[in-house]
Amino acid sequence: MKGAETFFVDLARAIVNGLENMGMSALGAEIILLIIKFACIAGIVTVNIIILIWLERKISGFIQLRLGPNRLGPWGVFQTIADAIKLLTKEDIIPSQTDKIIFRTAPIVFIIISLMLYVVLPFGDGMAIVDLNLGVLYFISVGSLGTIALLMAGWGSNNKWSLLGAMRSVAQMISYEIPLVFSLLAVVMIAGSLNMSDIVNAQDKIWFVFLQPVAFITYFIAATAELNRGPFDMPEAEQELTAGAYTEYSGMRWALFFLAEYTNLFAVSALTAIMFFGGFKGPFLPSWLWLPIKAYIIMLVFFWLKWTLPRIRMDHLMAFSWKVLIPVTLANLVVTGCVLHFLK
Amino acid sequence: MLETDFITINVGPQHPSTHGGLHAETVLDGEHIVDLKVHLGYVHRSVEKIAESRTYTQFIPYNSRLDYLATHLPTMGYCQAVEKLLGISLPERAEYIRVIMAELSRIASHMLFIGSLAIDIGATTGLIYCFRDRERIMDMFEMTSGQRLISSYMRIGGFNEDLPEEFYPAVKSFLDDLPYMLDEYNNLLTGNEILQARLKNTGILSAEDAIAYGVSGPNLRASGVAYDIRKAEPYGIYDRFAFDIPVGQKGDNMDRFVVRIREIEESARIIRQALKDMPEGEIKAKVPRVIKPEKGKEVYHRIESSKGELGFYIVSDGGEKPYRLHVRAPSFINLGVLPLISRGGKLQDLIANIATLDPVLGEADR
Amino acid sequence: MWGSGILKGLGITFKHLWERKITEQYPEERPKLYPRFRGRLMLNPEKCIVCGMCVKSCPNNVLSFTEARLKESKKKVLTSYTIDHQYCMFCNLCVEACPTNGLYFSHDFEWAAFKREDIKTVYEPDLTGLELLALEEGEKKSAEKEAEDKLLKGVNAMIAAIKKNPARALSKVVESEEEALKLSEILGDDESKIKKLAELMVSDKEKAAKVAKAFLIKGQKKEQEG
Numbered sequence: 047m048k049g050a051e052t053f054f055v056d057l058a059r060a061i062v063n064g065l066e067n068m069g070m071s072a073l074g075a076e077i078i079l080l081i082i083k084f085a086c087i088a089g090i091v092t093v094n095i096i097i098l099i100w101l102e103r104k105i106s107g108f109i110q111l112r113l114g115p116n117r118l119g120p121w122g123v124f125q126t127i128a129d130a131i132k133l134l135t136k137e138d139i140i141p142s143q144t145d146k147i148i149f150r151t152a153p154i155v156f157i158i159i160s161l162m163l164y165v166v167l168p169f170g171d172g173m174a175i176v177d178l179n180l181g182v183l184y185f186i187s188v189g190s191l192g193t194i195a196l197l198m199a200g201w202g203s204n205n206k207w208s209l210l211g212a213m214r215s216v217a218q219m220i221s222y223e224i225p226l227v228f229s230l231l232a233v234v235m236i237a238g239s240l241n242m243s244d245i246v247n248a249q250d251k252i253w254f255v256f257l258q259p260v261a262f263i264t265y266f267i268a269a270t271a272e273l274n275r276g277p278f279d280m281p282e283a284e285q286e287l288t289a290g291a292y293t294e295y296s297g298m299r300w301a302l303f304f305l306a307e308y309t310n311l312f313a314v315s316a317l318t319a320i321m322f323f324g325g326f327k328g329p330f331l332p333s334w335l336w337l338p339i340k341a342y343i344i345m346l347v348f349f350w351l352k353w354t355l356p357r358i359r360m361d362h363l364m365a366f367s368w369k370v371l372i373p374v375t376l377a378n379l380v381v382t383g384c385v386l387h388f389l390k
Numbered sequence: 391m392l393e394t395d396f397i398t399i400n401v402g403p404q405h406p407s408t409h410g411g412l413h414a415e416t417v418l419d420g421e422h423i424v425d426l427k428v429h430l431g432y433v434h435r436s437v438e439k440i441a442e443s444r445t446y447t448q449f450i451p452y453n454s455r456l457d458y459l460a461t462h463l464p465t466m467g468y469c470q471a472v473e474k475l476l477g478i479s480l481p482e483r484a485e486y487i488r489v490i491m492a493e494l495s496r497i498a499s500h501m502l503f504i505g506s507l508a509i510d511i512g513a514t515t516g517l518i519y520c521f522r523d524r525e526r527i528m529d530m531f532e533m534t535s536g537q538r539l540i541s542s543y544m545r546i547g548g549f550n551e552d553l554p555e556e557f558y559p560a561v562k563s564f565l566d567d568l569p570y571m572l573d574e575y576n577n578l579l580t581g582n583e584i585l586q587a588r589l590k591n592t593g594i595l596s597a598e599d600a601i602a603y604g605v606s607g608p609n610l611r612a613s614g615v616a617y618d619i620r621k622a623e624p625y626g627i628y629d630r631f632a633f634d635i636p637v638g639q640k641g642d643n644m645d646r647f648v649v650r651i652r653e654i655e656e657s658a659r660i661i662r663q664a665l666k667d668m669p670e671g672e673i674k675a676k677v678p679r680v681i682k683p684e685k686g687k688e689v690y691h692r693i694e695s696s697k698g699e700l701g702f703y704i705v706s707d708g709g710e711k712p713y714r715l716h717v718r719a720p721s722f723i724n725l726g727v728l729p730l731i732s733r734g735g736k737l738q739d740l741i742a743n744i745a746t747l748d749p750v751l752g753e754a755d756r
Numbered sequence: 757m758w759g760s761g762i763l764k765g766l767g768i769t770f771k772h773l774w775e776r777k778i779t780e781q782y783p784e785e786r787p788k789l790y791p792r793f794r795g796r797l798m799l800n801p802e803k804c805i806v807c808g809m810c811v812k813s814c815p816n817n818v819l820s821f822t823e824a825r826l827k828e829s830k831k832k833v834l835t836s837y838t839i840d841h842q843y844c845m846f847c848n849l850c851v852e853a854c855p856t857n858g859l860y861f862s863h864d865f866e867w868a869a870f871k872r873e874d875i876k877t878v879y880e881p882d883l884t885g886l887e888l889l890a891l892e893e894g895e896k897k898s899a900e901k902e903a904e905d906k907l908l909k910g911v912n913a914m915i916a917a918i919k920k921n922p923a924r925a926l927s928k929v930v931e932s933e934e935e936a937l938k939l940s941e942i943l944g945d946d947e948s949k950i951k952k953l954a955e956l957m958v959s960d961k962e963k964a965a966k967v968a969k970a971f972l973i974k975g976q977k978k979e980q981e982g
Contacts, residue, residue: 357512
C-alpha cells in the first residue's frame with residue numbers, strides 16, 4: 047500500500063537520480079523531468095478525453111432511454127477513437143472570407159490554454175507538476191483566457207452566427223468570473239493559502255463543502271457557466287446560433303475545440319474536488335486515484351444537469367449573475383470573514 | 391462615440407430549429423430583434439394544383455402530406471368536404487372511428503409540439519420522452535392502416551377496413567398511461583424554472599391581434615378566446631361529446647404551451663367517450679365508384695385541426711376531378727403573427743415563438 | 757419555485773438513467789410488424805385478370821402493364837407488369853381497387869438499391885406453350901382499317917347526297933343556298949371534283965369550305981370570261 051501511494055513520486059525521484067548519476071547537472075535533470083511530466087499530462091488528457099466523450103454519450107443515451115454508442119468494441123468504447131480518426135482525415139476547410147491567421151490560431155490557443163490548467167493541479171500527495179504558491183489564482187486567470195480563443199474563433203470566422211456566439215461567450219465569462227472568484231475566496235480564507243496542496247491538506251478533518259455550502263453552490267453554477275456547458279451553453283446554442291462560435295469550423299480544427307472543452311471540463315471538475323471535496327485525500331486507495339474518482343463523479347453531475355435542463359436566456363443569465371450570484375457570494379465572503387475573525 | 395449597426399441575419403431555411411423550411415430574415419440590434427420578415431415557399435409542392443389532376447379518391451393520400459404530424463386530420467377534413475359535396479352521410483361506426491383517429495392524431499401532433507419546443511429551448515431529453523410516447527400512437531396507426539407517419543386510412547364515405555382487434559387494448563392502455571406521461575412532461579418541463587423564465591411573458595399575442603390576424607386553433611385559445619370549431623360549428627358527430635375548451639390568459643408562449651398540454655387531456659376524454667359509445671355495424675356509406683359531383687357545385691368545409699382552422703374549398707365542374715381545390719392552411723395564417731410577437735424580443739425568444747406557434751411548413755407552403 | 761422544478765426534472769432524468777432502454781437494435785432485433793403493414797407492393801400474376809383497375813386508381817402512375825390475347829379463347833393475358841416503387845405512396849388504393857386481390861402489400865421493408873432502376877419490379881409471367889395473338893399490333897391494324905372503311909362509307913354517302921340534292925348537301929360548305937346551287941352547276945358531272953370535295957367534307961370541313969370557295973371564284977371568272 048505504501049509503495050502504491052508514493053509510486054509516481056518515487057518514479058520521478060528515480061528518474062532524476064538516474065539522470066544525475068549519468069553525469070547531468072541537477073537543473074538539467076529537473077528540466078528533463080518537467081518535459082516528461084508535460085508529455086505525461088498531454089497523454090493522460092487525451093486518453094481521458096476519449097473516455098469522457100464516450101461516457102457523456104453513454105450517459106446522455108441512458109438518460110434519454112437510448113443505448114448510446116454500442117457498436118465499436120465492447121459497449122462502444124472505441125467509438126470516440128473512430129470519430130477522432132474520421133475528424134483527422136477530413137478535408138480541412140477554411141472559408142475564403144475568414145481572417146486566416148486568427149481562424150487558424152484560435153483552436154490552438156484554446157487547447158493550449160486548457161492544457162495549461164493542469165500544471166498546478168495536485169494529482170496526488172506531492173504530485174503537482176509545479177506546486178505554485180498562487181495555484182488557485184493561476185488556475186482562474188489562465189482559465190478565463192479561454193474567452194479570447196472563443197472571441198478569436200467568432201471574429202475570425204467572419205460569420206454573424208459565430209460573432210454572436212463569441213459575444214455571448216465574452217459577456218458570460220466576464221459576468222461569471224466574479225462569482226467564481228468570490229466563491230473560491232471563501233475557501234481560500236479558511237484554508238489560509240492559495241496553494242492547492244495546502245488547501246487539500248487543510249481539508250484533513252472536514253471537507254470544505256460542509257463548511258461552505260453556499261460557496262459550493264454558487265461556485266458550481268458559475269463553473270458550469272464558465273465551462274459553457276448546458277444549461278449555460280450560450281456560445282454554442284445549436285438550436286439558436288446553429289453552432290455559435292464553431293459554425294465555420296470543421297474537421298480537426300473543430301475537434302480541437304471539442305477536445306479543449308472536455309479538457310476544461312475535467313480540469314474544473316478536478317478543481318471542484320480539490321477545493322470542496324478534499325482533493326486527493328481519501329481512505330484505502332492511493333491518493334492519485336482519489337482525485338480522478340472525485341472528478342469523475344462531479345463530471346457525472348455536470349452531464350446530468352446538461353441533459354436535463356433547458357438553456358437559459360442570455361439576459362436572464364446576466365441578470366442571475368449580477369443580481370443574485372454576486373450579492374450572495376459577497377455576503378458569504380463577509381460572513382466567512384466575520385466568523386473567522388471571531389474564532390481567532 | 392462608438393458607432394453601432396444593426397445586423398441582418400437569416401434564421402433559416404437551413405437552421406436547426408425552423409421546423410422544416412421557414413426562413414425568417416431578422417434584423418438584430420445585438421440580441422434584440424428589430425424587425426423580422428418571414429419568407430415562405432421552401433416546401434412548396436403545389437398540392438392544390440396536383441388536386442386538379444387527380445380524381446377525388448386519388449387525392450386522399452396527398453392530404454396527409456399537408457400536415458404530416460397530424461396525419462388523419464387533413465384527410466378527415468378533405469373526406470368530409472367531398473362528402474358534403476356529394477351529400478353523403480356516413481354510417482355511425484365510421485363516424486366514431488373517424489373521431490378516434492382524428493383525436494389520436496391531435497394528441498400525436500401536440501406531443502411532438504411539446505418535444506420540439508423542449509429541444510428548441512435546449513432541453514434535448516424532453517424530445518425523446520415525447521417521441522417515446524408518440525411512438526405508441528404511431529403503432530396504432532400502423533395497426534389500422536399499415537402506415538405510421540402519413541397513413542391513408544380514411545376514404546370518402548368511411549373506411550375500407552375496420553379497426554383491427556389489437557387496436558382496442560393498445561388504445562386503452564395508451565389512454566390509461568397518458569396521465570403518467572403528462573405528469574412526466576409537467577415535472578420535467580412545465581415546472582422547470584428556466585423554462586418558465588423563457589416562456590412566460592415572451593411572444594405575447596393579444597386576443598384582438600389574434601383575431602385581427604385570423605389566428606386559429608390553440609394559438610387563438612391561448613390568447614383567451616374560447617373558439618373551437620368542434621364546439622362552434624360541430625362537424626361529424628362532435629356535438630355528441632362532452633369536452634372543455636382550454637383557454638389561456640395572456641397569450642404568451644407559456645400559455646400556448648400549457649393550452650396544448652391540456653388539449654391532450656381533452657382529446658383523451660373524447661376518445662374515451664367515443665370508444666364507449668361506438669356501435670357495431672357498417673363502416674362505409676354507399677359511394678359511387680366514380681365520383682362525379684354536380685356541375686358548378688362548390689363547398690367549403692372546415693375542421694379544427696391540431697394547428698387551427700383547416701378548411702377545404704372544392705369547386706366541381708361535373709367531372710371526376712376537382713375543378714379547383716383550395717386549402718385554408720392554419721399554419722400559414724398563424725405564421726403571419728410571427729413578426730408581430732417577435733419584434734422587440736430576443737433572438738432566443740424568436741426560437742421559442744416559432745416553436746410555440748407550431749407551424750408545419752408542409753401545410754404552410756402546400 | 758426556487759429550484760424545486762429543476763430538482764423534480766433532475767429526479768425524472770435520474771430515474772430514467774436506470775430504466776430499461778427502448779432502443780430497438782435494428783439489424784439484430786427485427787421490428788414487430790402488424791398484419792396490415794404496407795411494405796413492398798407485390799402482384800400475384802396468376803390472379804391478374806388484366807382489367808386495368810389498379811392503373812386507373814393509382815394517383816401517381818406507379819403501375820403499368822402490357823397485355824395480349826390467347827389465340828383460341830381470345831382471353832386476355834398479362835405479358836408484363838411493372839411497379840415503379842419510387843413513386844409509390846403506399847396509399848392502398850390499387851389494392852382496394854383490385855377485384856381479385858391480386859395486388860397486396862408484403863412485409864418486406866428493406867429494399868435499398870444502388871440504382872433507381874433496381875427499385876422497379878417487373879413481372880413477366882411465363883407464357884410458354886400458349887399461343888398468343890399479337891394483340892396490340894392486330895388491334896391497331898383492324899382499328900386503322902375500320903377507320904378507313906368508315907371514311908370510305910362517309911365519302912360514298914356524301915357523293916350520293918351531292919348528286920341527289922346538291923343545294924342541301926353543299927350548303928354545309930358555302931354560305932347560302934344560291935351559292936350551293938351555283939357550285940353544283942360549276943361542278944357539273946365532274947366526278948373527280950365531286951369526289952375530292954366529298955372527301956374533304958367528311959374529313960376536314962374547313963378545308964372543304966375553302967376549296968368550295970375557290971371553285972366558286974373560278975366558276976365566276978369563267979362565266980365573266982364566257
